Amino acid sequence: MATRCTWTRPLSLTRCCLLLLVLGGPGFFQSHAVEVDVKDLSNTTCIYAKWMMSFLIKYETNSSEYKNATLVPSSNVTHDGSICGNKTHAPLLAIQFGAGHSWSINFTKTNETYQGNVISFTYNTNDTVFKDAKTKGLINIVVNDPMRPVQLNTVYKCRHLESIEVANVSQFFWDVTMQVFVQNGTVSKNDSICDADKSTVAPTIVPTVANLTTAPVTTASSPQPTTIPKPVEKPFIGNYSLKDGNKTCLLATMGLQLNVSQEKPVLININPNTTHVTGSCGNTSAILRLNDSNRRFIDFTFAVKSTSANTPRFYLKEVNITLIKLINGSEPLNAGNNNLSAWDTFLGSSYMCQKEQTLVVTEDLQVHTFDLRIQPFRVEDNKYSKAEDCSPDVDNFIVPIVVGAALGGLVALVLMAYFVGHKKHRNAGYEQF
Template identity: 35%
Template sequence: MKRSNGCSALLLLICFAVLGCIQAVTLEVREKNSTCIKLELSAFFSITYNTSSSARTVQVPLPNTTTVDAASSSCGTDGSLPWLVATFGSGHALGLSFTSNGSLYSVDNLTLQYNLSDSSIFAEANSSDVVTVVSATVGIWAVINTTYHCVSAISVVAGGQMVTFSDMRLEAYMPGNELSSAETVCSADQASTTAPTTTARTPTTPTPEPTTPQRGTYSVSNNGTICFLAQMGLQLNFSYFSQSQNKTIQEIFNLTPNLTTSSGSCEDSRATLNLTQERSTTLSFIFTTNSTTNKYHLSGIILFANWSDMTVPFLAGNTSLDYMGTTLGRSYMCNAEQTFVVENFSLNTFRLQVQAFGVTSNHFSTAEECQMDQDQMLIPIIVGASLAGLVLIVLIAYLIGRKRSHAGYQTI
């Protein structure tokens, strides 16, 4: 795989393991018997592609058979940027490029290349192209001579596709062959005071009537300015195989705002909000714009859960949705309970207001209400009008009857 103008790295997705089996992968770049880049992580990807009849979304983990492409990877000793390029499968690759200002290093670009002719992943794809997408907004950085460490799941959108990392330890510009013991902990982990994924809560059997979730306020910032704002109560409904009960159970799970951290990205035509609770549950929302209609909508929802009671992590989602449509420059509001069905799970929202584009002064713009709220407002109006009509009919009938009663008397 070739580098393009020295500024792209290659990230790819796809794997041949069973869906949901998230695997740990270790990758390193070496030159002259020295390691300069080392990466340990688990990752899964969500890619949407077209068939002859519809769009499909696949979600698969990065396989443990992934290897570093020594010919494309580099420590940057020749004046170029350091590169880690990993390959797997039939023409797929994952790569990261790095930059440093002397005190910090960061992921400069993340690039995803995937081969649509690989029918084992892209069944019935209507194209055999090799597609490459790039994201220059990654948000991974650390102090020089420290290891970037992030247990929480973090998601990056590249050209409409999504990659999610978890249990990540990374170091570039390494002074030795092993990861530094000193760490730069990601902001998502700093905000969480709970135990890591491996000791996450063991869910109990839900009650028949679950409580309404608390309403939380979540945001995404770009250069210190809020660019994505949301307030909502969130409830997940999905099934998984429980180790403790040795059977498949139905879980109804409320996100708790004070245990949930938000992250994401804002781009011209795409905005992403990632909500992570207790480092073990990540719910991602993707909003996209339509320049033709001057509107935006919720186009993707992805859920990743890795609880100690699960035999395998739960992973499902869809990036071809069309929910919450509203006009650019306005927010979307729905106080009524909404249910969004997303492949193997469903999401309920309560007292929701969201604005993914055009947030100004850290406040929501004028809201466009959902149809359910509008219908609920119409009900009292219709009832009131009906009662007023009934009163009017009774009054008219009374007046007519009274007039006829007077007409029956003769003047003496």
């Protein structure tokens, strides 16, 4: 079971548990709601939770590359170890799923509120989803619940999707319903709604283009006008960087636009002003992860290759994208392409391309880049090295060639007119004699 929790919003750990319960299911985002009803020895309910959750885990392979694995609790979730708690033990909600994976959260209360305390997630890299994992066995991740307390004798509810990121693991939670310290074995009819749901206003006009602007909202009594989607503008250019200690190890400058084809084509501009940067640097591989405020995760994986001339080069090898929040109620999307060979240039240089480029991740998902400059290795003094530009557009040469040809033709005409005129002038003089 997965609880939906957010580091940025003060919600309770209870909410997190609920989210986890709903998220459990086969397939990364084709998840089933997980429902747990914890009872005491007298068969009286003390904890009730229902939620959905998924996990995105980045791991290192035996070839020192990094890959992503996704986990979702299936419908065959167990909840061994869940307890109501007593004077010496805190209430605990625990689930087990898949090939040795488990998730749990414990709770505390005051006279008026209850809240989560610690979330523990254990995943098993012996699972077949971790192909060629360098480290085999159980890996445990522990985080404190940053959410705010929930009023006693109320049910915490939150449909909003949120995430927790720690140690290369992203936990996603949504559609949470949960109550801890249930009184008299009866789940309360009083709700505690999360702030994210309170601030969410569902528009009556659904845009076909997702951009940085907000779609118009009409009231129920107002007639819905016919709207024509505005063309998506060029995305803002962002500057991104990673550090290894105090030294910058990766530099990236680009505008990013996603082209998603589900029920309808959707263009999404990534706003660099609300995008968080993480990743890792190495001698032969590097990862740049961008996480914008709308739960869109984009991973760029770079690698180094040798050539016959013994001049190492770097290139973009892999792109992985997780889109948790789309429009029109679309299902979240997870896609990747680990067979790329883009942005290729000499190691120690930077790659630059001012024209728009397209990276094909899948048939239904492409990434458009604008004004790109990238250097994932051998960054010196926090500055880009000399850039190798991508193949220039043929159109860039048309204007100077045409202008040069026109000027050359004009000069030739002037010279011809001069010589012809000069010759006639001399012949006229001879006739006068």
